[in-house]
Amino acid sequence: EDSFPKTGWVDEIGTGAGRGYTLNAPLAVGSTIADYRLVFDEVFIPALVRFQPDVLIISAGQDALADDERGQMNLNPEDYGVLTRMLIDGTDMPLALTLEGGYGPSHGKAIEAIFAALRGGRFTVANEQIPHRSTERVVEILKKVEFC
Template identity: 60%
Template sequence: MPYSVVTGDLFSAHDAPGHPESQARLDAALAGVPVDARRIAPERATPKDLALVHTPRHIDSIRMFCRECPPGRACYLDPDTYVTSRSFDAVLYAVGAAWQAVERALAGEHCFALVRPPGHHAIPDRAMGFCLFNNVAVATAKALLSVDRVAVVDWDLHHGNGTQAAFYTSDRVLYCSVHLAGIFPGTGWPEERGAGPGAGYTVNAPLEGGSTGADYTLVFDEVFVPVLRRFDPDVVVVSAGQDALFDDPLGSIRLLPEDFGALAGMLVDATPAALALVLEGGYGRSHAGAIGAIVAALDGPHFEPAGGGAKASTRHLVEAYAGGRHAVPL
């Protein structure tokens, strides 16, 4: 299956040098994209697209906060999350690029939107955790206007509370997240399974610090891949945050770059649907290597899943899903 990447220099309009989520980290990640990769320029989303997930009040407040921010400065919404005078336009391109990735995947082509700012923490009425609007959630909601089912797999170090919240009561979106337990935003426990028609369509796998590729492989093999196959989505969207790398300054998971290639390969093999990947976190020096491994998995032979033993806590989590204590009734 062919692949492409959506990226460009438009995201530098949202930048605070020295902040972990700055243009420098995207520039570093892009070093992992092969020079011969097909690159597509981002297209701008509209406020109407944002309104598929976000409240009008939230959209207007971010637009006004950006407008009031003095040029050349970063203005903070909270201690972690900033805007600049040009951030609203930049984030519209990030959302638009996420949709382009989904659109290309629906056409049968793997696509990776390498964008910023990230999005998976943004809830319908609030920005947080470096995120202004939820790129993946908006693209997923837009896809649901024309297809029946979308699966979202989130392997960022942090739980994607915003994406979970957007689809918590829907049986048309399967949300699977593997993340470090107990850190920001404090959500993502197995008991969070969805509600109403969406009960069972949220699958959370919080892992202990120090977990490795063996733990992630076990979760994917025994929980995520089987439920993906039963769900049979029209497209698989990946919240691709690589801050679970061993050298990431914000985390304590021990994944190697090639582990992300293995995870991507497992998703490629899980369903006939193409993958639409959207960049979330990732701040370590080996981020480019992980991007390269992911793209390689889209383009050809896959990395072998990590060997070795998973943690006892991961085995117990997987056994709880297998034993029905955290049932997924699909």
């Protein structure tokens, strides 16, 4: 109940021949870039590198912005550039992005950061916090899943 988007639980990893092809990392309300970076570094990017898809299609929603009341997370617009850059640098595969939700006033700035990262821009994380303990537990669980 205290995670966003309230779907996609950590134990939903696929079944049968598809086991491990679904990875969900539910994050606590109020999660910051530290939480997202931990999941990307330790789970998502290594999984993508192992799986080697022909193209990575990203639903690029900005619901996790701090000024988006629906998402209840704490990302700032530049954090979307950080995450986009992590995918570019960590996977070396073609990206396709689709614009999704995002309802805060800084939505447009997040889209600008994504495009800047796609053009080669680099971002630094200001005032990075420590990830939530719940995010660390999610990462521990997902790293044990045999997948791809």
